[in-house]
Structures are given as C-alpha cells and as structure tokens.
Amino acid sequence: MIAALAEAALRSFSLGGVVWIGLILFRVRNPHVHMTAWVVVLLASLAMPFVMHWPTLTIDRMPLSVPVPDEAWPADFAMPERPQPFLPIAPAAAIAPMVTRGVSIDWWMVATTVYACVAGLLLLRLAIGLCLTWRLARAAKPVKSREMIDADVRVSRDVGGPVTFGSTILVPPQFFGWDAKKRLAVLAHEGAHVANRDFYVLLLASLNRAVFWFSPFSWWQLTRLAELAEIISDARAIEMIDDRLSYAEILLDVAASVKPRPMELAMAQASTVRARVERIIAAAAMPAAVGWRKRLWIAAAIVPVVIVSAGMIAYRTPDPVPAGADLGDVPAEHYHPFANFYAMGPASVFAVFREGDEIYGQLTGQRRLRLTVANDGTASYAASFGEISFPIDAERRSSELMLHMNGRDVRAVRVAETPAPATDPVSLDQYVGWYKIAPNRVLTVRRDGDRLQLQETGRGRAPVLAEGTDAFSVHGDHLLIFLRDEAASVSRVLVQNVTSGARLAQRIDAATAQAIEADFARRLAEVPDRFREQVPAAGSKAVILAGIEDLRRGTPNYDRMSAPLAANIHRRVDELRATFVALGAVESIFFRGVGPGGYDIYGAKFENGTAEFRVLLEPDGKAGDVTFRPDGNDELGGIVSCSQEASVRGRADTSPIRIMLYNETDSDIQVFNLDANGQHKAQSVVRSDMTWAALTTVNSPWVIADKSGKCMEILVPGRQTRFHNVEASNVAARPGRAARRAVPIANGEAMLRQYIEGIGKGQPDYDHMTTEVANITRHQLSFDQAILVRLGALRAVSFRGVTALDSDIYFAQFANGSAEWRIGVRNGTITKIALGPNY
Numbered sequence: 001m002i003a004a005l006a007e008a009a010l011r012s013f014s015l016g017g018v019v020w021i022g023l024i025l026f027r028v029r030n031p032h033v034h035m036t037a038w039v040v041v042l043l044a045s046l047a048m049p050f051v052m053h054w055p056t057l058t059i060d061r062m063p064l065s066v067p068v069p070d071e072a073w074p075a076d077f078a079m080p081e082r083p084q085p086f087l088p089i090a091p092a093a094a095i096a097p098m099v100t101r102g103v104s105i106d107w108w109m110v111a112t113t114v115y116a117c118v119a120g121l122l123l124l125r126l127a128i129g130l131c132l133t134w135r136l137a138r139a140a141k142p143v144k145s146r147e148m149i150d151a152d153v154r155v156s157r158d159v160g161g162p163v164t165f166g167s168t169i170l171v172p173p174q175f176f177g178w179d180a181k182k183r184l185a186v187l188a189h190e191g192a193h194v195a196n197r198d199f200y201v202l203l204l205a206s207l208n209r210a211v212f213w214f215s216p217f218s219w220w221q222l223t224r225l226a227e228l229a230e231i232i233s234d235a236r237a238i239e240m241i242d243d244r245l246s247y248a249e250i251l252l253d254v255a256a257s258v259k260p261r262p263m264e265l266a267m268a269q270a271s272t273v274r275a276r277v278e279r280i281i282a283a284a285a286m287p288a289a290v291g292w293r294k295r296l297w298i299a300a301a302i303v304p305v306v307i308v309s310a311g312m313i314a315y316r317t318p319d320p321v322p323a324g325a326d327l328g329d330v331p332a333e334h335y336h337p338f339a340n341f342y343a344m345g346p347a348s349v350f351a352v353f354r355e356g357d358e359i360y361g362q363l364t365g366q367r368r369l370r371l372t373v374a375n376d377g378t379a380s381y382a383a384s385f386g387e388i389s390f391p392i393d394a395e396r397r398s399s400e401l402m403l404h405m406n407g408r409d410v411r412a413v414r415v416a417e418t419p420a421p422a423t424d425p426v427s428l429d430q431y432v433g434w435y436k437i438a439p440n441r442v443l444t445v446r447r448d449g450d451r452l453q454l455q456e457t458g459r460g461r462a463p464v465l466a467e468g469t470d471a472f473s474v475h476g477d478h479l480l481i482f483l484r485d486e487a488a489s490v491s492r493v494l495v496q497n498v499t500s501g502a503r504l505a506q507r508i509d510a511a512t513a514q515a516i517e518a519d520f521a522r523r524l525a526e527v528p529d530r531f532r533e534q535v536p537a538a539g540s541k542a543v544i545l546a547g548i549e550d551l552r553r554g555t556p557n558y559d560r561m562s563a564p565l566a567a568n569i570h571r572r573v574d575e576l577r578a579t580f581v582a583l584g585a586v587e588s589i590f591f592r593g594v595g596p597g598g599y600d601i602y603g604a605k606f607e608n609g610t611a612e613f614r615v616l617l618e619p620d621g622k623a624g625d626v627t628f629r630p631d632g633n634d635e636l637g638g639i640v641s642c643s644q645e646a647s648v649r650g651r652a653d654t655s656p657i658r659i660m661l662y663n664e665t666d667s668d669i670q671v672f673n674l675d676a677n678g679q680h681k682a683q684s685v686v687r688s689d690m691t692w693a694a695l696t697t698v699n700s701p702w703v704i705a706d707k708s709g710k711c712m713e714i715l716v717p718g719r720q721t722r723f724h725n726v727e728a729s730n731v732a733a734r735p736g737r738a739a740r741r742a743v744p745i746a747n748g749e750a751m752l753r754q755y756i757e758g759i760g761k762g763q764p765d766y767d768h769m770t771t772e773v774a775n776i777t778r779h780q781l782s783f784d785q786a787i788l789v790r791l792g793a794l795r796a797v798s799f800r801g802v803t804a805l806d807s808d809i810y811f812a813q814f815a816n817g818s819a820e821w822r823i824g825v826r827n828g829t830i831t832k833i834a835l836g837p838n839y
Contacts, residue, residue: 002111003798004049009215011052012045015309016217019302031235032290035228036298039201042221044306046208052310054795054815107742109801115214122210130203137168143175151191161254162186164193166200185237185250192236198229230276235286248277341481341494341502342401342412349494349502350381350388350403350412352395363388364501367687367771382668382685415504416481416494419468426469428452431482434513435493435505439564439625440520442513443495443505454480457520458782500775520782522619527598527783528790531836532817536591537617540600544613545589547626548604552580562624579630579656579695584608593837597783599627601837609633609655609698632657632698637718642711645703650676654698657717661692661704662805664826665728668707673700674714686726689770689831723804741806744799745825748808752823753797755830756812760788769830776833784835792816807832 019041023034140154153169155176162171169190175183193199205222212218238247255273290298339353344363353360353368361381362368371379371392379392389404403410428447435443441457448463452472455461464472470482470490479496483504496502508516530537543560550556551569554577558566569576584607592601592612599614610631618624633655640648663669663686671692672680680703686692696702702715704726715721751768758764759777762785766774777784792815800809800820807824824832 002115004796005115005212006214007796007798008045008048008052009212009217011309012041012048012212013215013217015044015305016041016221018305018309022305030287030290031228031231032287033294033298035196035225035232036290036295037302038221038225038228040299040302040306042201042205042208042225044302044310045212045218045221046204048310052796054310118213119210122213123207126206126210133165137165137170140168140170143171151187151194153187162190164190164199167194169194181241181243181246182250182253185241185247186254188240189233189237192233193229196229196232198233202226202229227272230272231279232287234276234280238280239286244280244283248280251277251280338418339479339496340395340414340418341416341496342403343415343504344403344410344412346506347504349415349504350401351496351502359392361388362501364503365775366501367690368498368501369687382687387685415483418479419471419481421468430490431470433490434508434510436508436512436516437495437503437505439562440516440523442508442516443493444513445493457517458524500771500778519618523598524782524786527596528787530594530598531596531787531819532790534594534837536594536600539621540615540617541589541591541602543617543621543623544602544604544615544626545586547623548580548586551576553577560622562618562622565623565625576628582608582656582697583611583630595837596780596787596835599625609657629658630656630695631722632717632719635698635718637698637716637721639721639724640701640714640716642703642714645674645711645714646678648674648701648714648716649678650674650697650700654700656695657698657722658693658695659702659715659717659722659724660805661686661715661724661726662824662832663688663690663692663726664806664831665706665726669712669726670705670707670709672703672705674703689826689829690772691832720804725804725806727806741802744802744808744810747828748823748825749797749799749810751825751828751830752808752810752812752821753794755823755833756788756794756821759784768828769833773830773833780835787819787835788814790816791819803838805832807834 019037023037028034136156136158137154139158140156143153143155151169152167153171155173156170157173159170159172162169162175164170169187171186175186178186202222202225205225209218209222234247234251238244241247251273338355339351342350342352344350348364350364351362351368352371353362359371359373359379360368361371361379363381363383366383369382371381373379373392377392378389379395381388383405387405390401394401399414401412401414403412428451431445431452432447433445435445437443437456443457444455446453446455446461451466452464453461454464454474462474464474464480467473467479470484472480474480478498479494479502481494481496482490483492483494485491491507493505493507494502495505546560547556551573554573556566556569556573558570561569586604586606588605590603592603595601595614597616599616602613602615604611604613610633612629612631614627615623616625635654661671666688668688669686671684671686671694673694673696675681684692684694685707694702696717698717700717702717704712704715706712712726715724754765754768759781762781764774764777764781766777769777794812794814796813798811798813800811802808803822805824807822810821810823812819812821819835820837822832822834822838823830
C-alpha cells in the first residue's frame with residue numbers, strides 16, 4: 001500500500017508541475033482559470049491510486065526466434081502414490097528451552113504503521129471538525145431580512161466573524177450593528193463561496209492532504225485552492241460595493257475578530273489577510289468571470305496531461321511461430337537413453353536409466369538423479385520423501401525390483417523398457433483412443449495419415465516419431481510406450497517426461513473421455529470468475545464439516561466423494577482418523593478465499609490445533625478433491641543449536657502439524673526426526689532448490705544436516721517454523737532464527753512480470769525455473785492462463801512483504817481485478833511461485 005500511495009503522490013506531483021509550468025508559460029493570471037485547473041488536478045490526485053497504470057501504451061518489439069514450447073507435449077504433474085507415514089506421538093519428555101531470537105525489524109510494517117497513524121489522526125480531526133461545525137450550524141438561528149441574499153444565513157453566538165459551512169453562512173450577533181456597506185460586502189463575499197462550492201472543494205483538498213500527508217504537494221494544493229477561493233470571493237464583494245479601499249478596511253476589521261473552526265471557511269484569516277489587502281489595493285481591474293463552457297475547455301486541455309501522468313508504457317513481443325510447429329514436420333531426433341520402467345502403483349513409475357557407465361533413477365513427479373551405488377551393490381535414489389534403495393544386480397536380471405523405502409519393502413514390477421527399433425510395419429489404429437493420465441485430464445491419440453498425434457486436455461497437438469515396437473517419442477527426449485494386456489490389446493500407455501518422470505495412463509472409452517474433457521472445460525470456464533470474485537461455492541463448508549466428523553469416527557462416507565478421492569481416503573483412513581482424533585473437536589471454521597484451481601480455502605480451529613482445508617466441489621455436490629494441512633497449535637516452535645541436541649526431546653499429546661523445508665543451499669541436505677530416545681529416525685535427502693514436507697507433531701524435533709550427516713541446526717515444529725528456509729549463510733550466523741528481509745529481492749518484480757507475461761501467452765520460460773517450479777507451472781498453466789485472461793492487462797505490481805520461506809509477496813493490479821503472487825528468485829532462476837491466497 002505504501003509503495004502504491006507513494007507512486008500515486010509522485011505522479012500527482014508531476015501532473016501538478018506540468019500544469020503549473022503551463023499556467024506560467026501561457027501567462028494566465030485569471031484566478032477563475034487557475035481555480036478550474038487546480039480543481040481538475042485535485043480530482044486527478046484523489047483518483048490517481050485507482051487509475052494509475054490504467055492508460056497503457058503498448059509498443060511492439062521484434063519477436064525473437066524460439067524453440068518448440070514444451071507445452072506441446074503432455075505435461076505430467078500428479079505426484080506419485082508415495083507413503084507419508086503419520087509419525088506417532090512420542091512419549092512424554094521435556095523439550096529443551098528455545099534459543100532467544102534476534103530482534104527483527106520489519107521496516108515496511110513500521111512505515112505502514114506510521115502512515116496509518118498520521119493519516120488516521122488527520123482524518124479524525126477532519127471528521128470531528130465537520131461534526132462540531134455541523135452541530136453549530138444546526139443550532140444557529142435563521143435570519144430573515146430584505147437585505148439578505150438568496151442564501152441560508154444564520155446567526156450564531158459561537159462565531160466571532162462571518163464564516164461559511166457548506167451552503168450555510170454563519171454571522172455573529174454583531175452583524176446587525178454593522179453599517180449597510182459592511183453587511184453587503186460580507187454577504188457578497190460569503191455568497192460567492194457558496195455559489196462556487198468552495199467549501200466542498202476545500203473538503204476534498206483536506207481529504208487529499210490526509211491521504212497523502214507525506215507529500216508536500218498535497219499541503220500546497222490545499223493552501224493554493226483556499227487562496228484562490230478568497231481571491232475570487234474578494235473580487236465579487238468589491239464588485240458589489242464598488243469601493244476597493246473600503247473593502248480592504250472591512251477585511252482588516254473582520255480579521256481582527258474571527259476565529260474559525262477547522263471546517264469553517266472564514267472570510268478573513270489573519271495569516272492571509274495582509275497579502276489579500278495588498279493584492280486588492282494593487283489590482284488594476286477585477287478578473288473576468290469564466291463560464292461553464294470555458295471551464296470545460298480548460299478541463300479538456302488538462303485531461304491529456306492526466307492520462308500521461310497516470311499511464312505507463314508496455315512492450316509487447318508478438319507471439320512468434322515456434323520452429324517446427326507445423327504438424328507436417330515430424331521431429332527427426334530419436335530417444336537415446338536406455339531405460340527400464342517399474343510400476344509402483346496404479347500410476348507411479350520408478351525408471352532406471354543407463355547412459356554409458358552412468359546409472360540414473362527417476363520417480364514420477366521428481367527429478368532424474370544419478371544413483372549412488374555402495375560397496376555391497378545397493379543402489380540408492382534420494383526421493384523427496386525418503387531414500388529408495390535396491391540391489392543393482394537385480395535390476396539387470398529380474399523382471400521386478402524390491403524397493404526399500406522408509407523401513408518397508410515395495411514390490412515394483414517391470415512394465416516396459418526402451419525398445420529396439422521395429423522392423424515390421426504395424427497398424428497405428430490400435431493405439432488410437434483416449435488414456436486417462438490424471439483424474440481430470442485425458443491424453444488423446446489420433447492418427448494423421450501414416451503417423452500419430454497426441455493432445456492432452458487443454459493443450460495443443462504434437463506429432464510423434466516411431467521408436468520401436470509400441471514405442472514413440474516427441475522431440476527426442478519424451479517417450480511414449482503402449483502396454484498390452486493378456487489378450488495382447490493395448491490397454492495402457494507409459495508417458496515418460498524428461499522433467500517429471502514416467503506415469504501410467506489407463507485406456508478409457510469415448511464416453512469417459514468426453515466426460516473428463518467436459519468437466520475440465522467446465523472448471524476452466526468457472527475458475528477465472530470464481531478466483532476474481534473470491535466467493536465460496538455453495539455447500540463447500542458443509543462438505544468439510546461432515547467429512548471431519550466422518551473421519552473422526554473412522555467411517556468416511558465414500559458416496560459423497562469422487563472415485564479418485566474415495567480411493568485416496570480409503571488408503572489413508574487410519575492415518576487421517578488418528579490425525580483428526582489428535583486435533584479434537586471442531587470449534588470454528590472460516591472461509592479464506594478461492595485458489596487458482598477453483599478450490600475453496602477454509603481455515604479451521606480445533607480443540608487442540610488449527611488446520612487448512614482446500615475443497616473442490618463437483619456439479620452434483622460431491623467432493624471432487626480435498627487437501628488437508630494441519631498447522632499445529634499456538635506453540636511457536638523454534639530453531640535450536642546443534643550443541644543442544646542431547647537435551648532436545650519430543651513431547652507427548654501435542655498437535656499434528658505439517659512442516660515444509662526449502663533447501664536453498666548449494667548442496668544436498670539430510671533431515672532426521674529425533675525420537676524420544678534421541679535417535680535419528682525417518683531420514684530424508686533434500687536436493688538443492690527442492691521442497692520437503694512431512695506430517696509430524698508440534699515440538700517433535702528434526703535435525704537438519706549437511707550431506708555428510710553433520711548437524712546444521714535443529715528445527716522444533718511450531719507456528720513460526722512450519723515453513724522454514726535452509727540457507728547456508730543464515731545457518732552459520734545463528735543460533736536463533738535469521739531475521740526476515742524487509743526489502744524485495746533485487747530482480748524479483750522483473751522476474752514476476754516476465755513470469756506473468758509468459759503464462760498469459762501460454763509460453764512460460766521454463767529455462768529460468770527450477771524443476772519443481774516448472775512442474776507446478778505446467779500443472780496450473782491452463783487455469784492460470786484463463787485467470788490472467790479474465791483479469792486483463794497487468795497495470796501495476798507492488799511489494800507487500802516477505803514470507804517465512806523467503807519469498808517476496810507482491811500485489812498485482814490488473815485491468816479487471818487484482819491478485820496476490822509469491823515468488824522466490826535466486827541467481828536469475830525462479831525457485832518458488834504461488835498465485836492466490838496462501839496462509
């Protein structure tokens with residue numbers, strides 16, 4: 001807010017400077033012209049925070065040559081069906097005292113508080129003055145006389161001289177003892193104020209000063225407008241009595257007695273009367289009146305300057321035609337790596353790649369990493385939720401692998417491998433059809449002559465290149481392998497994406513595919529307006545409350561859920577029941593907003609903690625999808641020095657909480673949970689620029705170590721540590737938690753603007769994102785693009801603060817609405833991104 005107001009004040013100052021210079025250059029001396037010009041500037045100043053950036057001049061630049069966008073390929077985005085064990089509550093034990101934190105000053109918050117206090121005091125003073133003067137005017141007695149002008153004149157014992165309040169002229173009791181000339185001059189002067197509506201002009205100027213009190217221009221505006229109002233009223237009074245010197249004497253006489261209230265427009269104020277008298281005596285002639293037609297021409301002359309001062313220049317690069325976008329040009333590059341693919345669930349796949357002497361692994365939704373092979377022949381893959389290990393020899397000689405994950409063995413069956421080149425032609429018609437790659441997305445395979453084309457829901461078509469029996473590739477680095485059932489019919493397809501791994505998609509019939517496509521189209525049409533309006537869907541709150549009670553009893557009502565959600569809840573019902581029992585009874589639930597995917601976001605207060613729910617309703621009122629995040633209780637948590645590890649223990653019967661770490665060091669880190677006996681449990685490896693999350697309990701400590709296992713710091717979960725950024729520089733500088741930044745990242749706003757522009761065009765710059773951010777962007781691209789189309793052109797971006805994960809919070813103003821964005825940037829790469837309400 002401070003940044004936006006400061007920008008508006010600067011633009012208003014620039015506008016005022018141009019008008020002031022124009023009046024001087026054209027040698028304008030008529031106060032009526034000056035008054036009209038400065039009233040237009042005042043109105044523009046008050047409107048500036050709302051209209052700035054609205055007039056936008058778009059300049060086209062020459063387009064750059066770009067490669068074929070990755071969006072042409074069906075993007076994988078769903079996370080694998082990985083176990084996330086609910087950690088049992090540790091036996092009773094004492095938690096070590098928290099290390100005292102350093103004092104962190106949020107200067108943006110300080111500036112906002114100071115601004116709000118001063119503005120509030122000025123507005124309060126203005127309101128009190130209005131109220132008191134209104135009561136004074138209401139209590140005054142109307143005056144009826146033939147001498148009175150056509151105005152509401154009242155006599156009041158509480159004023160020392162003639163003053164104007166709104167359209168009411170207040171005079172003191174001495175008014176009836178003045179001579180006729182003095183009475184006529186006073187009434188003419190005050191009547192001119194009423195006729196010109198000076199009271200209301202100066203009221204707006206006072207409001208402008210209260211809002212922009214930090215700008216000297218707002219104070220000058222009020223003074224200048226008051227001065228012009230008096231000059232014009234003085235001219236009217238002199239015209240009525242036709243005697244300059246007598247009017248100057250009357251002005252001096254009135255100035256000696258008047259003591260105006262804050263919201264009274266007095267005839268003569270001691271601070272200005274000397275200059276007014278000198279001007280009256282020196283004037284050769286009275287200023288000519290200005291009619292309404294001339295006033296309109298003056299305003300029309302200033303409007304272009306207002307538009308320029310409020311506008312901005314935007315550069316637009318015309319959408320280039322990607323090379324190779326013609327579907328007739330089939331990519332010539334083949335898929336090179338040899339890979340074996342092992343199914344770990346209905347959709348999740350673990351892939352093992354061999355490139356020369358190097359061996360790599362990749363799990364659905366995660367990055368491809370080099371496998372670590374120990375002396376005993378055990379290969380290890382560092383997944384985000386824990387290490388996966390298996391005998392490397394078994395990968396060569398067996399049709400299945402026994403993967404060891406988080407203390408349990410998971411059988412993974414080999415479903416495909418990189419095929420040898422095909423020798424005999426095959427019918428392409430057997431592959432044509434629809435494949436469900438996600439609950440709300442379909443991969444459509446079509447035939448185009450002697451080749452196939454692919455199209456994912458919400459994306460464009462892409463041609464493929466035959467690689468071997470039942471295998472095809474796109475761009476040489478994305479693989480498609482059709483899998484057959486016992487009857488040798490194509491029943492599934494394995495989709496390998498170089499960024500997010502492989503995924504299995506079941507073949508479906510036309511009716512099912514059309515239903516999924518229709519549901520996606522419905523959501524795509526509804527989400528932009530729902531996101532812009534931020535109004536909850538009818539019944540979403542009731543669905544959450546009913547679901548909570550069902551899970552507390554351990555008897556979820558699957559009939560009120562979509563099939564994918566019901567399957568997910570069924571797999572985790574024991575874990576979820578334990579979590580909701582630990583949270584206790586619901587005390588309150590409240591709406592927070594609508595997310596970019598159309599999910600209603602609710603916060604909930606339980607007996608033993610808080611949580612966030614995101615729910616997506618289907619047209620029939622069923623819960624299509626629900627996400628749940630326990631946020632702990634009121635305990636703050638903290639960061640403990642490694643030297644205190646021996647004394648740090650968990651505590652029993654505490655609230656569930658989901659913690660999230662982001663590794664911003666340049667190397668891998670390890671995360672261990674400390675049990676009641678001080679033993680390291682639940683090891684996980686977190687790669688650089690990756691996020692790791694775990695469901696745990698408040699005050700259940702976690703050791704964060706470097707890749708060698710050396711402790712860096714100990715995180716005790718709580719309200720202030722549920723989001724934690726691991727930075728090597730800050731770790732070395734603590735104990736205690738690092739002070740949060742108070743200023744934005746140097747190039748954060750520029751990167752955000754580029755990101756928004758790329759999303760709006762449907763061509764994000766994935767080269768300047770981490771793998772994690774690229775996956776999120778692909779996942780949300782269709783919905784985010786639709787939202788930006790609905791919001792319209794970007795007008796302004798203002799910095800609002802910094803999150804616990806060290807992301808900058810920006811408020812983006814568009815032509816048809818606004819949105820909150822959170823972005824993290826490091827070394828020119830976007831490391832974190834989020835659109836919409838986040839808590």
